Amino acid sequence: MPMAADEIAGLIKAGIPDAEVEITDLAGDGDHYAAKVVSESFRGVPRVRQHQKVYEALGGRMGGVLHALQLTTAAP
Template sequence: MTAAMVEQIRHRLDAALHPVELEVLDEGHKHAGHANEGKGHFHVRVVSEQFAGVPPIKRHRLVYAALGELMDNGIHALSIDAKAPD
Protein backbone atom coordinates (compact mmCIF):
# COMPACT_ATOMS: atom_id res chain seq x y z
CA MET A 1 0.00 0.00 0.00
CA THR A 2 2.74 2.50 0.87
CA ALA A 3 4.43 2.11 -2.52
CA ALA A 4 1.11 2.89 -4.18
CA MET A 5 0.64 5.89 -1.88
CA VAL A 6 4.13 7.18 -2.73
CA GLU A 7 3.18 7.00 -6.41
CA GLN A 8 -0.13 8.79 -5.82
CA ILE A 9 1.64 11.56 -3.92
CA ARG A 10 4.29 11.84 -6.65
CA HIS A 11 1.65 11.95 -9.40
CA ARG A 12 -0.44 14.66 -7.72
CA LEU A 13 2.51 16.89 -6.88
CA ASP A 14 3.95 16.49 -10.37
CA ALA A 15 0.62 17.37 -12.01
CA ALA A 16 -0.11 20.38 -9.80
CA LEU A 17 3.32 21.90 -9.18
CA HIS A 18 5.40 20.80 -12.19
CA PRO A 19 8.50 20.43 -10.02
CA VAL A 20 12.05 20.49 -11.34
CA GLU A 21 12.93 18.16 -8.43
CA LEU A 22 10.62 15.84 -6.53
CA GLU A 23 11.41 13.30 -3.86
CA VAL A 24 8.78 11.35 -1.95
CA LEU A 25 9.92 9.14 0.91
CA ASP A 26 7.91 6.67 2.98
CA GLU A 27 9.05 7.31 6.55
CA GLY A 28 6.62 4.92 8.24
CA HIS A 29 9.48 2.83 9.60
CA LYS A 30 10.62 5.80 11.69
CA HIS A 31 7.25 6.00 13.43
CA ALA A 32 6.58 2.41 14.45
CA GLY A 33 4.48 2.38 17.59
CA HIS A 34 2.94 5.79 16.91
CA ALA A 35 -0.60 6.39 15.68
CA ASN A 36 -1.45 4.13 12.74
CA GLU A 37 1.52 1.90 13.63
CA GLY A 38 3.90 4.03 11.54
CA LYS A 39 1.81 3.85 8.37
CA GLY A 40 1.10 6.94 6.32
CA HIS A 41 4.17 8.95 7.35
CA PHE A 42 5.84 10.63 4.38
CA HIS A 43 8.45 13.26 3.56
CA VAL A 44 8.35 15.27 0.35
CA ARG A 45 11.02 17.49 -1.11
CA VAL A 46 9.61 19.66 -3.88
CA VAL A 47 11.48 22.26 -5.92
CA SER A 48 9.14 24.24 -8.15
CA GLU A 49 9.07 27.59 -9.95
CA GLN A 50 5.60 28.04 -8.43
CA PHE A 51 7.28 28.60 -5.05
CA ALA A 52 9.33 31.60 -6.21
CA GLY A 53 8.53 34.59 -3.99
CA VAL A 54 6.02 32.56 -1.97
CA PRO A 55 6.39 32.37 1.83
CA PRO A 56 6.95 28.90 3.34
CA ILE A 57 3.46 28.56 4.87
CA LYS A 58 1.85 29.26 1.49
CA ARG A 59 4.19 26.73 -0.16
CA HIS A 60 2.94 24.12 2.30
CA ARG A 61 -0.65 25.07 1.54
CA LEU A 62 0.03 24.54 -2.18
CA VAL A 63 1.36 21.07 -1.40
CA TYR A 64 -1.68 20.25 0.77
CA ALA A 65 -4.03 21.50 -1.95
CA ALA A 66 -2.29 19.34 -4.56
CA LEU A 67 -2.66 16.26 -2.35
CA GLY A 68 -6.35 16.93 -1.69
CA GLU A 69 -8.22 14.08 -0.02
CA LEU A 70 -5.02 12.04 0.38
CA MET A 71 -4.36 14.23 3.43
CA ASP A 72 -7.45 12.67 5.07
CA ASN A 73 -7.18 9.24 3.50
CA GLY A 74 -3.77 7.60 3.44
CA ILE A 75 -1.45 10.29 4.79
CA HIS A 76 -1.21 10.39 8.57
CA ALA A 77 1.81 12.70 8.77
CA LEU A 78 3.65 14.72 6.14
CA SER A 79 7.00 16.48 6.38
CA ILE A 80 7.46 19.08 3.64
CA ASP A 81 10.59 20.70 2.20
CA ALA A 82 9.28 23.10 -0.46
CA LYS A 83 11.77 25.33 -2.27
CA ALA A 84 12.06 27.53 -5.34
CA PRO A 85 14.82 26.59 -7.82
CA ASP A 86 17.05 29.53 -6.83
Protein backbone atom coordinates in the same frame (compact mmCIF):
# COMPACT_ATOMS: atom_id res chain seq x y z
CA MET B 1 -5.48 2.02 2.87
CA PRO B 2 -2.03 3.71 2.74
CA MET B 3 -0.90 5.73 -0.25
CA ALA B 4 2.07 4.72 -2.38
CA ALA B 5 4.98 7.15 -2.72
CA ASP B 6 4.56 7.31 -6.50
CA GLU B 7 0.89 8.23 -6.09
CA ILE B 8 1.81 11.12 -3.78
CA ALA B 9 4.48 12.33 -6.21
CA GLY B 10 2.03 12.04 -9.12
CA LEU B 11 -0.61 14.13 -7.36
CA ILE B 12 1.92 16.83 -6.47
CA LYS B 13 3.29 16.92 -10.03
CA ALA B 14 -0.24 17.10 -11.45
CA GLY B 15 -1.01 20.10 -9.22
CA ILE B 16 2.39 21.76 -9.59
CA PRO B 17 3.55 20.75 -13.08
CA ASP B 18 7.11 22.11 -12.87
CA ALA B 19 7.77 20.50 -9.47
CA GLU B 20 10.68 18.22 -8.76
CA VAL B 21 9.40 15.83 -6.11
CA GLU B 22 11.33 13.44 -3.87
CA ILE B 23 9.29 11.18 -1.56
CA THR B 24 10.75 9.16 1.34
CA ASP B 25 8.77 6.58 3.34
CA LEU B 26 9.89 7.41 6.88
CA ALA B 27 8.48 4.39 8.72
CA GLY B 28 8.12 1.79 5.97
CA ASP B 29 4.39 1.65 6.61
CA GLY B 30 3.06 3.70 3.70
CA ASP B 31 1.56 6.16 6.18
CA HIS B 32 4.44 8.45 7.18
CA TYR B 33 6.29 10.23 4.40
CA ALA B 34 8.70 13.08 3.84
CA ALA B 35 8.39 15.09 0.65
CA LYS B 36 10.86 17.55 -0.82
CA VAL B 37 9.19 19.71 -3.46
CA VAL B 38 11.15 22.21 -5.54
CA SER B 39 9.26 24.50 -7.91
CA GLU B 40 9.90 27.81 -9.63
CA SER B 41 6.32 28.72 -8.68
CA PHE B 42 7.51 28.90 -5.04
CA ARG B 43 9.94 31.77 -5.74
CA GLY B 44 9.03 34.76 -3.59
CA VAL B 45 6.10 32.90 -2.03
CA PRO B 46 5.98 32.57 1.78
CA ARG B 47 6.73 29.07 3.09
CA VAL B 48 3.22 28.66 4.52
CA ARG B 49 1.69 29.35 1.08
CA GLN B 50 4.16 26.93 -0.56
CA HIS B 51 2.97 24.19 1.79
CA GLN B 52 -0.66 25.10 1.14
CA LYS B 53 -0.06 24.67 -2.60
CA VAL B 54 1.27 21.15 -1.98
CA TYR B 55 -1.69 20.28 0.25
CA GLU B 56 -4.07 21.62 -2.43
CA ALA B 57 -2.36 19.37 -4.99
CA LEU B 58 -3.02 16.40 -2.69
CA GLY B 59 -6.73 17.11 -2.97
CA GLY B 60 -7.80 16.74 0.65
CA ARG B 61 -5.98 13.46 1.28
CA MET B 62 -3.90 14.89 4.15
CA GLY B 63 -5.16 13.66 7.49
CA GLY B 64 -7.27 10.98 5.80
CA VAL B 65 -5.69 8.56 3.35
CA LEU B 66 -2.33 10.22 3.89
CA HIS B 67 -1.68 10.26 7.63
CA ALA B 68 1.58 12.22 7.91
CA LEU B 69 3.74 14.21 5.51
CA GLN B 70 6.92 15.97 6.57
CA LEU B 71 7.19 18.71 3.96
CA THR B 72 10.17 20.67 2.67
CA THR B 73 9.60 23.19 -0.12
CA ALA B 74 11.95 25.48 -2.03
CA ALA B 75 12.49 27.39 -5.23
CA PRO B 76 15.34 26.16 -7.46
